[in-house]
Amino acid sequence: MGIQNKKFSTSNMTANPRKDEWHPNIWPPFTQISKSNPPQRIVKANGALLEREDGRTIIDAISSWWVTLHGHSNPYIAKAIYEQAIQLEQVIFADFTQPQAEHLAERLSKATGLQKLFFSDNGSTAVEVALKLALQWWFNKGESRCQIIAFEGAYHGDTFGAMSVGERNLFNEPFEELLFPVKRIPWPATWWGDEKVDNRENNALKRLEHLLEHPTAAVILEPLIQGAGGMAMVRPEFLQKVQLLTRQSKALLIADEVMVGFGRSGSLFASKRASISPDLMSLSKGLTGGFLPMGVTMATKEIFNAFIGSNPSQTFWHGHSFTANPLGCAAANASLDLLEKDPKSFQNFESRHLPHLKELSQHPKVKKIRLTGTIAAFDLQTDDKDGYLNIAGKAVKKYALEQNVFIRPLGNVVYLLPPLCINDTQLEHCYYVLKAALDTL
Numbered sequence: 001m002g003i004q005n006k007k008f009s010t011s012n013m014t015a016n017p018r019k020d021e022w023h024p025n026i027w028p029p030f031t032q033i034s035k036s037n038p039p040q041r042i043v044k045a046n047g048a049l050l051e052r053e054d055g056r057t058i059i060d061a062i063s064s065w066w067v068t069l070h071g072h073s074n075p076y077i078a079k080a081i082y083e084q085a086i087q088l089e090q091v092i093f094a095d096f097t098q099p100q101a102e103h104l105a106e107r108l109s110k111a112t113g114l115q116k117l118f119f120s121d122n123g124s125t126a127v128e129v130a131l132k133l134a135l136q137w138w139f140n141k142g143e144s145r146c147q148i149i150a151f152e153g154a155y156h157g158d159t160f161g162a163m164s165v166g167e168r169n170l171f172n173e174p175f176e177e178l179l180f181p182v183k184r185i186p187w188p189a190t191w192w193g194d195e196k197v198d199n200r201e202n203n204a205l206k207r208l209e210h211l212l213e214h215p216t217a218a219v220i221l222e223p224l225i226q227g228a229g230g231m232a233m234v235r236p237e238f239l240q241k242v243q244l245l246t247r248q249s250k251a252l253l254i255a256d257e258v259m260v261g262f263g264r265s266g267s268l269f270a271s272k273r274a275s276i277s278p279d280l281m282s283l284s285k286g287l288t289g290g291f292l293p294m295g296v297t298m299a300t301k302e303i304f305n306a307f308i309g310s311n312p313s314q315t316f317w318h319g320h321s322f323t324a325n326p327l328g329c330a331a332a333n334a335s336l337d338l339l340e341k342d343p344k345s346f347q348n349f350e351s352r353h354l355p356h357l358k359e360l361s362q363h364p365k366v367k368k369i370r371l372t373g374t375i376a377a378f379d380l381q382t383d384d385k386d387g388y389l390n391i392a393g394k395a396v397k398k399y400a401l402e403q404n405v406f407i408r409p410l411g412n413v414v415y416l417l418p419p420l421c422i423n424d425t426q427l428e429h430c431y432y433v434l435k436a437a438l439d440t441l
């Protein structure tokens, strides 16, 4: 299978970006208006395709910020949400429970091996909950441990706790003084043909060992793949060693699987693929198949038990208005049905990327190719410094959009993270367009 453009029809896909003004009432996320074009309006979506008002389609090659799992408007999930909506759309989740939430908790508990599930609203809050649970676990045990260890390059969300454990950078600079202190170790990312990974891993482990000499509440990481940090992938062996050191120090291990969960890593959970068993796990994005916002934090029974007691301060005083929203739970249960029915859809995805990536690896503008599960990435070879502010990816993004493929490079990191339903022709078209974009650089 080569990088060609034989089968994918572009007859209805001529480039003509909408030139409307910005909407007068909308404040868009992650956008500097003075340097961006107004967004295109999408009115419909199906499978891997987004549809504009005039009917022209775009391949959503990054699953709409990594959430769309099986495909847009998946009829099975849509039906489950509809049926739930006319049965029970919402009920307060204190004093009451409901079957969809119970069913989901049972299934995720079985799938992750973590017996207890705490509901929240999105990825950031799923991380906040994990951090608060870890810190309060030590508080409840009567041992003062506040040190948190996180990785360089990490991204865990945009609320204050999540920002604190994320890499300090441009995005959180205005709030820096209010973020809680976190100790950091390097993330020894690797790629095809990397010969120095052992050294980098050893350095990171040495630093971790040193930091763990101080009583530590928790170590938080994105298993196998740092997402916003540049699709930076590490070896499972490294994570196993991190787990060993963390356990020896009695600190808790938090796996932020907000991006990598639900098959993105080629396994249902990246922790499983890496053979690690965290104490706490944050999940969101693909949880509902990408249909509705919802987050959950999974915890061991041991952690849960430390919150049971007669002293009110032992309680986890945390909850959100939409906790365990039945529609979100129905979507999540339907999404799990689909994953269970066709595990090959994510288990075999790597082999679908592979031939294309091999071909791209010959391109002079490509370096540091990496692949884990459904996520394929490489860095653009440029004269500027690597990183988020490197503008090389912008030209590739613009070119790809003109060819009706939507990507959002992270600086000079270009990646594909498509929904599982993308067909071979569409995937081939993505790679064809990427190669053509690279030829223009």
Ligand SMILES: Cc1ncc(COP(=O)(O)O)c(C=O)c1O
Pocket: 122, 123, 124, 125, 127, 155, 156, 157, 158, 222, 227, 228, 256, 257, 258, 259, 260, 284, 285
């Ligand atoms: C690993 C990780 N954690 C947390 C988050 C935050 O999720 P949300 O944007 O739903 O708050 C993200 C978002 O991209 C993420 O990739």
